[in-house]
Amino acid sequence: MKKTMFTILVLVISLLFVSTHLVERVSADSSSIQIDGNFNDWDNVPGTQLNSSQPADINGTQTDFQRDIKLSYDEDYIYVYIDSWYDLNADMSNHFSTLDKYANFHQQYYIFIDGKPYQIQLGNGTVTNGEGHAFSVDVSQAFGDWQHLVHDTQGGYVDVETVKGDESKFKYVYEFRISRKDLAVTIPENSEISLTSSGEYDDFEGKDGQYFKGKASITYVGASSGPWIIAFLGLLIAFFGYRLRLKRQTKEKNTGA
């Protein structure tokens, strides 16, 4: 008896204190997507291909000039991935100042959470071909009071590289995150999170943005699955089963006697 009680006590205390250290250590760096310039963690995320609102080449052709945009989230962050490529023959002076593949990645986007707009400002900086660069991410409330909500100094990463098989083009890939806690917004069930690059202050969504046309969006769904009910029903069934067993045992003993 004492041995059993002692075992329970040891087990419970071990569970509480050992797991504290183990699980905290494992889950500390458990974001679904790491902002580190390694884009492999986006491989499994479905994306949206949108046409760019800027010409792909000097003639204004937009053939095959697309941006692959991916959105995701977890309990801590909303994540954005933008993959696009440019033709070096194009007049892209606002992005690439010289032909030695030198890119300025200072850009602005808008994110809508259940229809509410937020402006995203990517930090200043330049990056050369084959190199990566971390940048800061700032987010402000885009309507009403212009309230600055998020400043994440290591919130984004950009990488620039030549497109394989076509040295006249090169692509740059962004990934950045927005802290849900700093944003202080509850994402309602069955709501939409979308990204645009529209600079218009009225009717943000649906307009051709500065960098791409339209919007990339995800729909968040969620609801309680009611686990407490099944836990309670389990207790009832177990108790009912135990009562049934006692009755049956008594009955069979009486019959036997």
Added chain:
Amino acid sequence: MLMKTIILIVVLLWIYSLSVFKRAKLDAFYFLMGSLGLFIVLVLWSKPYAIWLFSTIMTWGVGLVGDFFGIFSTLPLGHVIQVLYHERIILMNVDYECSGIVETAAFVSLISFYPVFKVQQRLWLALTGVAFIFAANIVRLTFVATSLHLFGSDSFFLAHSILGRLLFYVLMLTFYFTIFTRGQLIQVASQNRETT
């Protein structure tokens, strides 16, 4: 630290009350106090520490089914199930309530103090229960994700809150019934046969 100290004191009181019920041979009270106490301890423990682990394993398990059928994909570390409905991307989060942790804690608590089974039987049944709840939850989440893939986010309420829940409840109640009533009645019958 204060929280841990409080939990420790409550655990000590709980263990003392268990020893009282055991010595007084009040099996029903021992079972109720034991299973409820362990359930509360497991739920308190799981809130800060085990949710991440359960949600990750559950999302990974659902992801295996999704990858096999090619209907949906998952991000296990983010606890996200990603479903493509035509051109739309629907994300579903495997959170605390969805992870199966409450049901698992409830079953383990009940089986740990159920006065019928021997220690070895309890251990095997607990393991079987954990595996069954895991599998049943995968079936439920696969059903919800498949509905989203076929009918879009408008079907979510019906698929998740009604049909999915119903499916899970039927599976769980069948399991509980098998373990706590049918299983032990068979055991009683065989015990009586042995004694006669």
